Amino acid sequence: MKKSTLLHLRIPFSFFLLPVYLLAMAVSESIDTQQAILSFFVLHFLIYPASNGYNSYFDKDEKSIGGLKNPPSVSKELYFVSLILDTVGLIIGWFISLEFFVMILVYGLISKAYSHPFIRLKKLPITGWLAAGIFQGYFTFLLSYIAINDLSIMDSLKWQIQFPGALSTLLLLGSYPMTQIYQHEEDAKRGDITISQKLGILGTFHFTSISFLISSGGFFYFFSEVFSINDGLIFLTAMGPVLLYFSLWYLRVRKDRNAANFESTMRLNFISSLMLNGFFIYLAIS
Structure with missing residues (x-):
């Protein structure tokens, strides 16, 4: 496998998507250990990397993308490797359950539609x-x-189950535009129109902050009701570093729009994922 192919799979980037899985584990009542291990592997080492590679192949980015500051040129190998990973994931998913198989199949199709030129939801x-x-x-x-x-x-x-699932989407709807904030020029050059472009740089910050506050309030209510008030307070405490970094970054961007760059975005992603992953692991154990 070429080094460029491996880089574009962006396997470490799965760390940023891990909170959703850990949240599902934290609210689980009867964990099937074998199923949990297999589904974790399928999602984070097969389906997510396959999606990353497939989208990278069609995007052919020349500037920074999520998880890669300097993306190398893509080759046809990346396209085939992403399809192979998808296929292996579906085969294993079939043995987990029919529902899981169908749902990761649908997920894969939607993720491909995001960048494929015939549909390209990114536009x-x-x-x-x-x-x-x-x-x-x-x-x-x-x-x-x-x-x-x-x-x-x-x-x-x-x-x-439905309430935290809905909250995870609300949180992502707010945070997703932040992942696009440094790609305005690159996206515009390809003719893509993202929600972050529509909001503008400062508008993206404002939109994300509102979504973050609403979803955090929802999670506090949920954890307080289903677990304990202490768990709700611990969640808010865990979000403290995220809010602090976000606020300081926002002040820098108000002075200089160039501060809305790849490095700062990845740092925010890392801090928020680290704190969320840590809290959900604590919740699952406790």
């Missing part, structure tokens, strides 16, 4: 934004939950 700011938020949030939460607990979709319809 549609609202549709692309909603697709990313819903399928990387609620949809992934749900497929993770049914796999971890070896349940059917019907078993996940209670509010204790």
